[in-house]
Amino acid sequence: MDLTPKRAADSQTEMVQVVLPNDANPLGFILGGTVMHLIDIAGAIACHRHTRTLLVTAAVDDLTFLHSIKVGDLIILKAHVTCVFTTSLEVQVDVFSEETLTGRRQQTSRAFLTFVAIDQAGARVRVPPLLVETDEERRVCEEAHARRAERLRKKYEVPSTKYAE
Numbered sequence: 453m454d455l456t457p458k459r460a461a462d463s464q465t466e467m468v469q470v471v472l473p474n475d476a477n478p479l480g481f482i483l484g485g486t487v488m489h490l491i492d493i494a495g496a497i498a499c500h501r502h503t504r505t506l507l508v509t510a511a512v513d514d515l516t517f518l519h520s521i522k523v524g525d526l527i528i529l530k531a532h533v534t535c536v537f538t539t540s541l542e543v544q545v546d547v548f549s550e551e552t553l554t555g556r557r558q559q560t561s562r563a564f565l566t567f568v569a570i571d572q573a574g575a576r577v578r579v580p581p582l583l584v585e586t587d588e589e590r591r592v593c594e595e596a597h598a599r600r601a602e603r604l605r606k607k608y609e610v611p612s613t614k615y616a617e
């Protein structure tokens with residue numbers, strides 16, 4: 453297991469794709485579920501670049517769609533690791549639309565996801581530390597710690613459901 457510390461820049465990931473009719477609802481806008489899928493993929497790629505391990509998605513924080521993205525536009529996703537815990541890490545994914553004819557860009561979502569690093573047997577494994585070098589990176593990581601505490605608090609609020617009597 454390589455636990456060499458890495459920088460946030462080492463995980464920086466950008467994905468770009470054109471919105472095709474198959475991705476859209478009858479109004480011609482990309483489906484929210486398709487955006488969520490792309491967010492998960494972009495976040496996972498950034499985390500893989502940090503950990504170089506297998507990963508599972510543990511949590512996706514509240515997600516808001518600020519603007520619709522129409523067929524023919526580009527959807528751009530930018531992801532980077534914000535903070536590393538012990539076997540888990542947080543990634544920020546920013547989503548933008550870009551009109552192909554004008555180049556006009558708008559941010560449409562920001563998402564925070566948590567991934568957990570696992571080995572082939574599914575056991576949790578430690579993730580390499582994140583090099584936090586600037587005041588801005590320290591602020592981002594402090595905010596990530598606060599979000600993590602809130603996630604873990606909420607996790608235990610989910611009522612357990614009996615599926616079979």
Ligand SMILES: CC(C)(COP(=O)(O)OP(=O)(O)OC[C@H]1O[C@@H](n2cnc3c(N)ncnc32)[C@H](O)[C@@H]1OP(=O)(O)O)[C@@H](O)C(=O)NCCC(=O)NCCS
Pocket residue numbers: 507508509510511537538539540541566568576600603604607
């Ligand atoms: C995510 C999962 C591994 C957590 O397992 P668990 O036994 O409940 O969690 P543990 O107490 O062992 O915690 C493991 C790590 O996950 C973190 N974690 C667990 N649940 C979390 C949540 N809801 N939000 C954020 N982090 C979480 C813990 O903080 C811990 O991180 P740390 O080692 O950095 O402190 C487990 O619930 C799971 O496998 N879920 C299904 C994942 C999945 O199928 N995802 C979709 C497809 S990839």
